[in-house]
Amino acid sequence: MAQEPGYPVQYSIDYPESSDRLTVFFRFILAIPVIFLIGLLTGSNRYPVLSEDLWMVLIAPSAALSVAVMLVILFRKKYPRWWFDFYLELARFGARVGAYLGLMQDAYPSTDEKQSVHLDIEYPEDLNRWMPLVKWLLALPHYIALAVLGIISIVVLIIAWLAILFTGRYPRSLFDFLVGVGRWGARVNAYAFMLATDRYPPFRLGP
Numbered sequence: 001m002a003q004e005p006g007y008p009v010q011y012s013i014d015y016p017e018s019s020d021r022l023t024v025f026f027r028f029i030l031a032i033p034v035i036f037l038i039g040l041l042t043g044s045n046r047y048p049v050l051s052e053d054l055w056m057v058l059i060a061p062s063a064a065l066s067v068a069v070m071l072v073i074l075f076r077k078k079y080p081r082w083w084f085d086f087y088l089e090l091a092r093f094g095a096r097v098g099a100y101l102g103l104m105q106d107a108y109p110s111t112d113e114k115q116s117v118h119l120d121i122e123y124p125e126d127l128n129r130w131m132p133l134v135k136w137l138l139a140l141p142h143y144i145a146l147a148v149l150g151i152i153s154i155v156v157l158i159i160a161w162l163a164i165l166f167t168g169r170y171p172r173s174l175f176d177f178l179v180g181v182g183r184w185g186a187r188v189n190a191y192a193f194m195l196a197t198d199r200y201p202p203f204r205l206g207p
Contacts, residue, residue: 001019008122008197010207011183012094013104015118015175019164020106027103029146034097034109041090050192066193068133069130077129087194088121095119102178103160103170119186119198132195139192142201146188149181 023030069087073079095117096109105116160174187201 009187011186014116142188
């Protein structure tokens with residue numbers, strides 16, 4: 001039986017063998033500059049905090065830009081490559097900010113280097129011109145699932161924060177869960193907002 005091809009959005013973070021307790025303690029304060037930068041780049045006044053937004057990672061640059069991409073696909077059935085590359089690099093930067101806030105990497109988020117966070121999205125060669133009109137609606141079940149996972153993530157992150165402060169290590173099970181939430185969110189964002197794939201996101205935390 002032939003296996004289903006992998007989903008065109010892949011997201012992972014290298015597991016840290018140890019974490020810096022001091023920077024973890026002051027992590028949110030240290031992250032203020034990059035949080036502000038993300039807000040400027042996305043045109044959003046909702047900065048990533050301890051919620052599902054932490055993994056957005058997943059942020060569309062702005063509603064206006066998303067609508068513009070939708071119109072280009074609708075009328076030309078093509079995703080401009082330079083526009084796709086911009087979205088992808090912005091999503092990668094957001095992923096690094098999310099990983100830093102999630103205590104999953106100690107390195108300060110780079111604006112261009114991958115560091116320990118890996119987010120890859122296949123460039124769409126062929127898109128259905130009509131799908132962008134309904135993707136945001138079709139993804140509604142995922143919004144609900146991510147909202148619930150976001151609440152759970154708050155509790156998980158607090159436990160991980162305490163564990164790191166006392167042991168200097170990130171519990172692997174908690175780390176894998178939060179990476180899974182980020183992976184899920186990244187796929188929903190690529191489908192519903194970035195409009196980079198027509199394949200419906202899977203309901204799973206794993207690859």
